[in-house]
Amino acid sequence: MDSSDGYIYILSSPSSHVKKIGFTQRKVTVRLKEWRKSCPSMDYKLQSWLMCRQVKKTERLAHRIFAKKRLARHTCIDCKKHHRELFLLPITNDACLSVILWANLLALSL
Numbered sequence: 766m767d768s769s770d771g772y773i774y775i776l777s778s779p780s781s782h783v784k785k786i787g788f789t790q791r792k793v794t795v796r797l798k799e800w801r802k803s804c805p806s807m808d809y810k811l812q813s814w815l816m817c818r819q820v821k822k823t824e825r826l827a828h829r830i831f832a833k834k835r836l837a838r839h840t841c842i843d844c845k846k847h848h849r850e851l852f853l854l855p856i857t858n859d860a861c862l863s864v865i866l867w868a869n870l871l872a873l874s875l
């Protein structure tokens with residue numbers, strides 16, 4: 766893997782339309798396990814992931830595209846952190862994945 770390669774993942778929280786969009790350069794399942802441990806109340810499920818180049822840039826662009834859907838500043842009841850990568854997205858998984866793919870194409874062309 767190139768140093769810019771990685772995975773963008775979408776985690777969903779079954780009790781809401783909140784989705785977490787993040788990236789990792791390790792195994793997606795390992796990252797999921799960490800999130801499930803640090804923030805158990807969200808009961809995260811791995812919805813999708815996409816392997817891509819320029820993964821950090823892609824994540825940044827995807828977050829920017831979804832900026833208006835970003836959850837307001839809050840404190841996580843589990844880990845007490847303010848998660849900036851949470852979005853209220855009542856859309857299908859395919860729609861979400863399409864936006865990430867689009868962000869990736871943008872990241873590669875910029």
Ligand SMILES: [Zn+2]
Pocket residue numbers: 803804841842843844845846848
């Ligand atoms: Zn948390």
